[in-house]
Structure formats: structure tokens, C-alpha cells
Amino acid sequence: xxxxxxxxxxxxxxxxxxxxxxxxxxxxxxxxxxxxxxxxxxxxxxxxxxxxxxxxxxxxxxxxxxxxxxxxxxxxxxxxxxxxxxxxxxxxxxxxxxxxxxxxxxxxxxxxxxxxxxxxxxxxxxxxxxxxxxxxxxxxxxxxxxxxxxxxxxxxxxxxxxxxxxxxxxxxxxxxxxxxxxxxxxxxxxxxxxxxxxxxxxxxxxxxxxxxxxxxxxxxxxxxxxxxxxxxxxxxxxxxxxxxxxxxxxxxxxxxxxxxxxxxxxxxxxxxxxxxxxxxxxxxxxxxxxxxxxxxxx
DNA sequence: CGAATTTGACCTGCGC
DNA sequence: GCGCAGGTCAAATTCG
Numbered sequence: 001x002x003x004x005x006x007x008x009x010x011x012x013x014x015x016x017x018x019x020x021x022x023x024x025x026x027x028x029x030x031x032x033x034x035x036x037x038x039x040x041x042x043x044x045x046x047x048x049x050x051x052x053x054x055x056x057x058x059x060x061x062x063x064x065x066x067x068x069x070x071x072x073x074x075x076x077x078x079x080x081x082x083x084x085x086x087x088x089x090x091x092x093x094x095x096x097x098x099x100x101x102x103x104x105x106x107x108x109x110x111x112x113x114x115x116x117x118x119x120x121x122x123x124x125x126x127x128x129x130x131x132x133x134x135x136x137x138x139x140x141x142x143x144x145x146x147x148x149x150x151x152x153x154x155x156x157x158x159x160x161x162x163x164x165x166x167x168x169x170x171x172x173x174x175x176x177x178x179x180x181x182x183x184x185x186x187x188x189x190x191x192x193x194x195x196x197x198x199x200x201x202x203x204x205x206x207x208x209x210x211x212x213x214x215x216x217x218x219x220x221x222x223x224x225x226x227x228x229x230x231x232x233x234x235x236x237x238x239x240x241x242x243x244x245x246x247x248x249x250x251x252x253x254x255x256x257x258x259x260x261x262x263x264x265x266x267x268x269x270x271x272x273x274x275x276x277x278x279x280x281x282x283x284x285x286x287x288x289x290x291x292x293x294x295x296x297x298x
Numbered sequence: 299c300g301a302a303t304t305t306g307a308c309c310t311g312c313g314c
Numbered sequence: 315g316c317g318c319a320g321g322t323c324a325a326a327t328t329c330g
Binding site: 304305307309311312313 | 318326328
């Protein structure tokens with residue numbers, strides 16, 4: 001999370017942006033400042049595109065996942081924002097996300113603050129109530145402002161506010177599930193009204209939002225020496241990053257959900273002409289870089 | 299020493 | 315109106 005100069009090795013998509021704007025082959029190098037500005041612009045735009053795509057994907061998957069959960073095969077529990085575990089028993093390690101109106105309100109559409117519930121399986125060793133916010137990582141920084149033992153749950157409920165922007169109305173409640181102690185239930189209320197904290201992404205009920213037009217990119221592209229494979233390195237953000245949190249979330253979701261999510265991400269990216277073009281340019285730029293300078297004789 | 303967390307007190311909404 | 319429960323405040327405490 002430092003300077004995040006992941007493009008230092010010339011393998012990031014930002015190079016492709018520069019290369020693309022330079023006409024694929026970087027024959028005419030611009031000044032370093034212009035180059036960096038162009039990279040930043042490209043990264044920001046790409047970030048926004050990916051954010052929208054992921055939002056769309058996850059919005060669709062939340063509905064799909066709810067449909068799966070409502071399947072008659074499993075004992076369906078009443079949908080609730082309460083702390084009872086609504087996770088399906090046939091999924092040993094799951095993180096489920098649901099969106100609902102305020103618990104006491106009928107499910108009619110209204111401009112009330114969104115309430116989203118995220119269930120995360122946590123290690124039994126993370127039993128302390130103090131680090132609930134840490135366990136349910138979402139990329140934002142939270143400040144605890146209260147704790148309460150509720151009537152229907154012996155485990156204390158912790159109340160958090162978004163600590164990044166004082167005016168941010170988002171609140172978060174985290175409580176251990178009464179039925180399954182290893183399950184944490186995080187309830188988010190409201191929408192963030194600021195760009196982002198020092199962390200870069202959020203994984204909450206509405207899906208992944210990622211951004212950060214700042215120094216570091218959400219991913220990097222690396223190409224092996226043969227040039228045959230392309231790796232989207234989403235872990236290139238240092239420990240404790242929200243990308244890591246997203247990865248952790250994805251690890252805990254059911255395999256079925258994960259598979260569908262990956263398929264849909266691939267599909268969206270394949271259909272994104274700009275992404276494909278950028279990727280192609282990145283590969284081309286990388287290949288060009290690998291070609292020894294000077295006269296080339298084949 | 300400043301920031302973050304804890305925790306008891308207080309406030310508010312709801313049901314009876 | 316009263317009591318209960320959830321949510322918030324703010325002083326005290328802890329931590330880095």
C-alpha cells in the first residue's frame with residue numbers, strides 16, 4: 001500500500017495503456033510525467049469498468065444464490081437479518097450475502113438506507129468479540145462505538161461506524177451466530193459516501209466495489225517467459241489489503257457459488273472489448289520488451 | 299500523548 | 315403510561 005509501483009517491472013496493464021496510446025509499439029516515448037499520467041488515467045478508467053462489471057455480476061449472483069438457498073432440498077429458514085444462522089448446512093464453509101430492507105419493514109422498495117447482511121465463517125480461535133471487525137474484513141476501516149448483548153443471542157453485538165469519513169453514514173453490526181459459533185453475521189447499513197479508505201476495495205452485500213485511483217492498481221498482469229500464459233495477480237497488494245479480504249471471502253463461499261462467479265467473470269471480461277484490447281496491448285508490449293534492442297534478424 | 303476501544307448510562311421506538 | 319430491547323453517547327481506560 002505504499003507507492004504501489006507495481007508497474008515497475010513493466011508488466012502491469014498500465015504499460016499496455018501507454019503502449020496503446022503510443023500506438024501499440026512504444027516507438028515514441030513521451031516524458032515520464034505524461035506517461036505516468038496516462039497510466040493513472042488508464043488505470044482509473046479500467047478500475048471503474050471492472051467495478052461496474054463486478055457489481056453487475058455479484059448482483060446477479062446474489063439473486064442466484066438466494067434462489068439456490070430457497071431450493072426445497074434444504075430446510076429453508078425464514079429470511080431474517082437476525083443473527084440466526086441462515087447458512088445452509090450442506091455448505092460446510094460458506095459466506096452468504098443478502099440484501100434486505102430494514103428488518104422491521106416490509107420488503108417494499110423504498111429509499112431507506114440499504115441493509116445488507118454478510119455471513120462469514122470464522123475460525124473457532126477467533127472467538128473474541130473484540131476482533132469481530134477484523135474477522136469480517138471488507139476493506140474499510142471501522143471504529144467501534146458500542147457493544148451490546150441482545151436478548152436472543154448470548155454473544156455480544158458490536159457496533160461499528162465507518163472511520164474513514166466522519167460524514168459517512170455507513171454502520172456495521174457484527175455478531176456471532178447463536179446457532180453456529182463459528183459463523184459471524186455482519187450487517188451493513190447505508191452506503192459509503194466517500195471514495196475509499198486506505199484500503200482499496202469493499203466486499204459487502206452489494207458486491208465488490210474497487211477503486212482507488214491512487215498509487216496502486218487492483219491487479220497486475222504478468223506474463224511468463226514463454227509468453228503463453230497471462231496471470232491476473234490479484235494478490236499483489238500487500239498483507240491485510242481488501243483484495244486479500246475478497247480472496248478470503250471467495251475462499252469461504254461454496255464451491256458452486258465460486259465456480260459460477262468465476263465463469264461469469266470470465267464471460268464478462270471476454271465480452272469486454274476494451275479489456276481484451278488492453279490485454280492484447282499488454283501482451284504485445286511485453287513481447288516487444290522481450291525483443292532485444294537493436295537489429296533483429298530472424 | 300493522541301487515538302482507539304470499552305462499557306455503563308441514556309435515548310428512542312414499540313408492544314402491551 | 316410503562317417496561318423492554320436495541321441503538322447510541324461519552325467518560326474512562328487501554329494501547330501504540
